[in-house]
Every structure is written in C-alpha cells, then in structure tokens.
Amino acid sequence: MLFHVRMDVHLPHDLPADSRAEIVAREKAYSQQLQHAGKWPQLWRIVGEYSNYSIFDVDSTDELHDILSGLPLFGYMTIKVTPLATHPSKI
Secondary structure (H helix, E strand, C coil): CEEEEEEEECCCCCCCHHHHHHHHHHHHHHHHHHHHCCCCCEEEECCCCCEEEEEEECCCHHHHHHHHHCCCCHHHEEEEEEEECCCCCCC
C-alpha cells in the first residue's frame, strides 16, 4: 500500500540546542533505517519550510501509523496522510 505523507515540523523556539540536535539525529537515523528497509522509498524536502513530502510503501494502515508515531519528532509534527492508488493511464 502506498501513501503520500506531508510532515510539517514545529520545534519550539526555546528547545535547547543540544536537545534539538539529539532528537534531529535520532530522526535521521530512524528515517534512514526505514529507507534502507524499503518502507520509505521517497523523501522530498519542501523548499523554504521545515516540511517534507514522503511516499511510504507499507502493508497496512496500522503499519504506517506505527512507523509515523515512532518518529522521534512525531510530537512536534502536523501530518497529513493520503492513500494512493494506481492511475489507469500509468504505463
């Protein structure tokens, strides 16, 4: 199952620099693990925003929920999920 996911990150301005660096490093490691596993095949930054568009390839909505809620930055994100289906004109 493919899903298009938009993630907007809203870190507090008063978050200490060392805490910010630690959580961002954990986020990067987790996302790269999922990319290597094929669960997160596409990841694109949105220019000028602390946001991304991603494609997830998972077996179920429950798996996607578990992946997203496991993101270290999850508590600081607004997330919009769109399920994708094959277009009839796709070759």
